[in-house]
Amino acid sequence: MNDKTELAAQLAVSDQQMIRIQQMHKWYGQFHVLKDINLTVNAGERIVVCGPSGSGKSTLIRCINRLEEHQKGEIWVDGTELTSDLKQIEQIRREVGMVFQHFNLFPHLTVLENCTLAPIWVRKMPKAEAEQVARKYLERVKIPEQADKYPGQLSGGQQQRVAIARSLCMNPKIMLFDEPTSALDPEMIKEVLDVMVELARDGMTMICVTHEMGFAKTVANRVIFMDEGEIIEQNEPEEFFNNPQSPRTQEFLSQILLH
């Protein structure tokens, strides 16, 4: 446990801002989903977002690459503001990778094609080079031998690792993880988490919505607790778990840690 907690401390965080969210609000129709969100993420930070379901944590990270539109406030990603301008949205999406709960691999393409698609069509990389890059990342997520299979032939854990490799092939500056292990069988969670820990070790800026508190303790340098569309509390993992301030955080932690 001790050397694990040290890992988080070892990882350097630069003071360069990658994401800045200011007074951001979002509504679904009349429903106020996100309320006055303020969040700054520096390069190299690993942030874990947790909270009860329906608290808006997924919506928050989906706002960062404009899968959801915010109605008020500002979101800046790597120096570019997210507006309805398509060029800026595309530019931000090129720099922000995303991993989904249900993997969302393209079932009609092979694993390799899944990985080369965006580099070829978005980054305009020559096919041979894109394949080389893809194989490198498949190697890194430890499934190089599956390159020519279709996603439907892989296990859940393998699919999620392909999804991570697919995002990495775009060489993103930020990775968003939307409950990456929630749809996995218990024995496959570890293989995905291991890959994510590796990533953190290499200094990737990560925002991760997850209930894996072990992961939060190991790699996160900040844990954010959300409830009913608001950021209730954020702190370093050790403080967050040992000494939660708000009663809602305490209640949430007591519920998930009891099991």
Added chain:
Amino acid sequence: METATRAYPPGEHPDQKPPIGQSGVLYWMHKNLFSSPFNVILTLLTAYFLYLLLPPLFGWLMIDSVFVADSRDHCRELGSGACWGFIGKRLGQFTYGFYPHDERWRVVLCFALFVAACVPILWDGAPNRKKWLYFAAAFPFIAFWLLIGGNGSIAAYGILFALVVVPVVYFSPIDDADGADTGGLTYVLLAVWAFLLIGLQNIFFSTDVDIGIGGLGNVMRTLITLLLIGLTMVPLFHRGMAGKLRRQWATGFFALAALWHFVGGTNFGFSSDHLLTIVDTDQFGGFMLTMVIGVTGIVVSLPLGILLALGRQSDLHIIRWVCTGFIEFIRGVPLIALLFVASTMLNYFLPPGSNFDLLLRVLIMVVLFSAAYLAEVVRGGLQAIPKGQTEAADAMGLRYWQSMRLIVLPQALKISIPGIVNTFIGLFKDTTLVVIIGLLDPLGIGRASLSDTKWQGLSTEVYVFIAIFFFICCFSMSRYSIYLENKLHTGHRED
């Protein structure tokens, strides 16, 4: 404990073969035909029914039938079955309609080229498939020229289109991968539009366009045409050109060349000579007419149907309303009514003096009709694609057209194959409706031939013959769709 009765210790059980008697012909018959008394009765009844039906049918069709005869009476002397001699005598008309006898080789050649063009499209394992696809892209224009005739300028532009514009827009190196984006589509539409103009001018409109450049002289005008065509080809040889520019260049100059040809009226120097005699479309008939309407309808309505389906799902309100309105209107009106509109009312909307070809009008109506149906079939497929697919594509920075072309449509169309082929088969059979507005498709020819006094009372033979033709065409489409579904199956299960 039960462990004593186990044949192997836990974890060491080898893989074994299934028990004998669970497969083979006898097992299949027992399972499917004689599994219960009720099934035995049904099987026997069916067998009896087939015994009653098949031998006489086969006798009529084959054994007792007459294949060569001079008249109906002659037929009856020779055999008691079907009189195929009549069909044999009329086979030319059934196949070509009233297409001039000396020009029928053009139809045959066109059909042979059609088969050749189908190979690379339908079979992705074809050797040199890419090169063949260029030919397939040029085929419609070559076919147009072969069937209608004229000086070949249309075929020339078709070949130019297939050999220059298609490769530059779709198959150029990956550095301009956004080629299939909105841009690529626009340029192809532009080129197709330019084509329609030449086609319409050469063949369908009798109105002359004169913008006062006749004074330039034929040689000069031809030179300008050739210059524009030469400019079209520049991207093929100038590799350093940026991707976007290549596309704009090739399609732009192609469209300009076609347009210049249209207004300038140059036909590569032999404007008045016709390499092939012009055959009016009212001489088309028989199976050839069925194929022309059916194949054109299928080829043109599929892309149009896909666009309509995408339009109906669009976030842009106006596009959505227009597409929805169009689809609902066309689906709410019988094809016959549309064909009547085509044959009679359309003339009111056109400038006086213009003669808008009846076959073209019918084609437009058939295409619109089946496009509306296809749009709904494709929309069903689109709705079956999980939202996560477009989200993943969006999150990687793919644009709308990229994510549609690369992610959504391949999956949606695969799901829609049975429905699409169903619509195609419907369209193919609906071509027989053109007989109502006076085009002589096989049914029309058949009906006309029945009035021949020498051959009266042979309607069964005629209609069975036509039915066999349609069955062969439709059944092969159906089988191909099954082959395609199996081929595209990648063993995935969506959760």
